[in-house]
Amino acid sequence: MLHLTAPTLHDFPPATRADWLKLVEAVLKGAPYEKRMQTVTYDRITLDALPERRGDAAPIAGRPAGAPWQVITRVDHDDPALANQQILEDLNGGASGISLVFASAPSARGFGLPLSHEGLAATLKDVLPELVTIRIEAGRYQGRDVALALARLYEGVAADKLDIRFGLDPIGDFAALGAAPIEWDGLSARLGQTVNTLISRGFSQPMVRADGRLHHEGGASDAQELAAVLATALAYLRALEAAGLSLEQAAACIEVTLTADTDQFATQAKPRAFRQLWAALLKACGVEGVPVAIHMETAWRSLTRFDPYVNLLRGTIAAFAAGVGGANSLSVLPFTQALGLPDASARRLARNTQIILIEEANIHRVADPGAGAGAIEERTEQLAATGWELFRAIEREGGMVESLTSGAWQRRLKATREQRARDIATRRLPLTGTSEFPLLGEAVPAVLAPAPRLPHEAPTEGALLSDPVLPYRDAEPFEALRAAALATHPAPTVFLAPLGTPADYTARLGFARAAFEAGGIATVTTETPTDLAAAFRASGARIACLCGSDELYESQGLNIAAALKEVGATALYLAGRPGAQEAAWQAAGVEGYFYTGCDLLAALNAVQSRLGVRRGAEP
Incomplete structure (x- = not known):
């Protein structure tokens, strides 16, 4: 009788990188390895298709194994009653949190909630605040007013039971507007006062946000986005320390928002790299052991108006990468977001993209699944190193506010944006459904209201002035x-x-x-x-x-x-x-x-x- 035994791992000799290179050389037949097997990113990082194995790399501490990220849905309807209907539908449909986008926020893009106590109360009617995460996007230096209005709305609820992320971000407001009503010393002092007020009322979740989305929308590369967020976070650490908080308390008050884009490996590496940068920053300040909460949102820059159904694929790739990269919370933009105010169907698809990844694909079960994978580890290490050097360059310029005021930061973004634009024009960077495989005569999905045309006017008044960081989408030239x-x-x-x-x-x-x-x-x-x-x-x-x-x-x-x-x-x-x-x-x-x-x-x-x-x- 023939006895067959299953082979074990020890029956196969380990393959070294040299072994793989021999096979590659046979296929290349003399063609340059660098041209066929290596890629240079917009950060001038060289990525090798055959990276070294990193099997002994430890997971990067982030979201623990088995813990799903929070599913955050965007609420930007300008009618509080209808916004409330959207919130209740989203929460009943499986969302674990909401992001309240006010009309003054850069991300509102012509829509957004009105800023009033009555409007806020109507928007959050029948929402049980102890059970959901509430994120605030205010903009135009309205963060303090929204925070105090929300604190007033929930006066009867124990603040330490609430997970409210107030999103105070005056540097982000300055970058978006190109103007500030008072000098940075005054803005930072007011930030510290607001945080102390919220702490005195019992709020304990991160209240200050360093947001990378605006920089990404303005053309930033991955390392540039990380550097801007880190430099902004350091400015906030200094402001909160000056307001009387210890560095440990100040660090605990800060969260970050990063962009999840369609490059799966880059997006997966981005939160991993930022956690390394955060740890390095705190260590340089003499602080250790304060984790950072990372929220991610799918990229506005990657959305298209023509053949928008491809946006569903873009959102799925970005959501997957953010989830396995260790994001603590995630927002998926509805696939019609670039067309206007998304309807219930588009919102449901955005919500269910995450729910399926969690409930059916179970991608949250493993902590940092990219740990030890050569491509992910290489991308993470190089992204962190490049981001750190850019961060140091910003600090040499005087910090994030000074870099914006001098225009040095905007020039960096412009250079990256122009390089990317050339790649899009030549289809070296193809846009499916727009520059590649266009679909003429397509049916346009419905939206609740079409996107308005927003004027871009340079600021003329303010104690601080700079060129604003203006958002754009990759597809705009072909869409025109x-x-x-x-x-x-x-x-x-x-x-x-x-x-x-x-x-x-x-x-x-x-x-x-x-x-x-x-x-x-x-x-x-x-x-x-x-x-x-x-x-x-x-x-x-x-x-x-x-x-x-x-x-x-x-x-x-x-x-x-x-x-x-x-x-x-x-x-x-x-x-x-x-x-x-x-x-x-x-x-x-x-x-x-x-x-x-x-x-x-x-x-x-x-x-x-x-x-x-x-x-x-x-x-």
Whole structure:
């Protein structure tokens, strides 16, 4: 009789990195390892596809194993009664906390709760404050007023039983507005007074917030976001110490908010890196053992208005990464947030994204599951090291307020934002549903109210002035093209002229179709490319794009271009690089080229101008 035994781990020899590198070298066949197996981030961190194993790395202390993060839902309806309905529906649907976004908050974006005692009472009607977490987003230096109004509302409830995160963040208000009514010394003193008042009333949860979202929305890289949050937290530590708190008490009063974006490993590493930075900061101050509460929110910057259902995927990736990264609480923005005020369906999907990850996927069961994983450990260590050096640079400039006032911080963000914009324009950083795989004629999901157009005005008055850190979304340049095309009648169209057989033209025709449609330009073609001039004339289009192989371009392309011009094509384009025939193509009337790595935004702007597309339409 044959006896089979299952192999054990000891039956397999351990594979070293050298062993893996030998296999990689065989596949690369002489190609440079650095170009194929390494990636450089916006923080100039080099990531290796074959990082060293870190199997003995200890978990980073954060959320304990088995403890789910708090599911926080956003409440920003401007009608307190309707906002109250949303809160009760969210809490009954499984949320464990709410984030009250007031109209003055940068994150309100034209909506938000009114600031009044009556409005606050109506918003929180029938909410049992002892059972839920309440987070405040006030903005415009209204944090103190909201905090005192909320304390007054719950005068009859033992404050130490309440989990209210007041979110006092005057530096964040200054960064968003670009102006402050008084100097930083006065603002920091008022912050200390407010915290002492809340402590005297029995509140014990973190009251001050260092918020990274605004910096992320302004273009910050991951390390820049961490550095800004750490520098802001240090400024608050100093302010609270000056107000009479010990450093241990001051540290316990501070929480942070970080952004969860669509890069899974970067988002997973971000809270891990910040916990390391926080520990290093406190150690430098002579304090140890004070943990930091980390709230995360999915990235506004990554949301799109066209094909918004892809936002559901973006939110799921970001939520997963934040959960396994150790976030203490998390908000998932509804997938229609960029379109306007989300309805009940969008809010339910945002809420259930987290609930499914917790209740069905059980991703909270293991404490820091990335511990020991080479890719996660490498990303964490390099992110923390880069963030620390940026933090030190901010401190050399005098701190976060001075860096904002001098414009040094805004210049850093601008440089990163411009690099990212180039990658988006060339589709080195593709946006699914926007710059890649666009979907023309899609149905637009409903919202309760459309997003208003918000003016951006530079501040002219204030004791402190700076350039505000303005939010943007990655998809905005392509969305502007799509919106302009939608507002143009008749709809802009291009004729895709296939050369040869399907084997010759299919790849480039598909590429060209996606490229033009990313700018809202519809495409038409023919399945019988024997007489392209006649097919173009019948299509009704005014411009054409040749799609075929390089060999056919060389042998037939110029003749076909001439034939298309003869029957009325006002402009011609080529799917592919011009190659050695560029001068001949130009002489034949070819005005632009669409290929992998081209500046697609510039190319589409030129095509739209040729077609008379109007500018300035609201996406």
